[in-house]
Amino acid sequence: MKKLALKTTFIALSALFAFNSVAIAQDPVLGKEFIEVRQVPSAQKEVLEFFSFYCPHCYNFEMNYEIPDKIKADLPEGVVLKQYHVDFLGRQSKNLTRAWALAMALGAEDKVKRPLFEAAHNDKFKSMDDIRNVFIANGITAEQFDGGINSFAVNALVNKQEQAQEEFKVRGVPTFLVNEQYQINGEGFSDSKSTNDFIQHYVDTVLFLVK
Numbered sequence: 441m442k443k444l445a446l447k448t449t450f451i452a453l454s455a456l457f458a459f460n461s462v463a464i465a466q467d468p469v470l471g472k473e474f475i476e477v478r479q480v481p482s483a484q485k486e487v488l489e490f491f492s493f494y495c496p497h498c499y500n501f502e503m504n505y506e507i508p509d510k511i512k513a514d515l516p517e518g519v520v521l522k523q524y525h526v527d528f529l530g531r532q533s534k535n536l537t538r539a540w541a542l543a544m545a546l547g548a549e550d551k552v553k554r555p556l557f558e559a560a561h562n563d564k565f566k567s568m569d570d571i572r573n574v575f576i577a578n579g580i581t582a583e584q585f586d587g588g589i590n591s592f593a594v595n596a597l598v599n600k601q602e603q604a605q606e607e608f609k610v611r612g613v614p615t616f617l618v619n620e621q622y623q624i625n626g627e628g629f630s631d632s633k634s635t636n637d638f639i640q641h642y643v644d645t646v647l648f649l650v651k
Contacts, residue, residue: 468645473628481619487521490615493560494529510643524601532565541597618649
């Protein structure tokens, strides 16, 4: 009976040790899942994503994997996720950066994000007029678009996106920054066993760093 009790205890302790080892191994590692881009974090905790409507990986992150939404759902109170559009992928990228600034100014990001992604990936944008049509088809009035697209507020948000892109030397997307101190390293998730594992690991890394 003693032998059985000792054996049971040994098995339980072994299982606990194995569980703790896995948990420790899953903690994000500096130089693997993330890199440091600044020594001092921003005064306000935040997550900043740089993306492009033309980027297929950004499309997957947003539309299929829903990574930004998963991050937003579990952010601590008072912490926000900001999404900035980059202008270096050609075609209508600069116009889309301005249009995204208008969406931010109007608080209409959720209204236009998906249709802008879909239209961009089907190469529907030949001019700002085509982008304007998407806004109008998704709840933004012609007056709101025409009156806002070159407004002071939108110009300021365009400059903010461009300056942040340059300041953090963003050359590829999607790029996630946490507290302006850490950048998520996409290559650090190459050992993910499945898409779901990658998604969960990526989201957990962002949330781990933001706290």
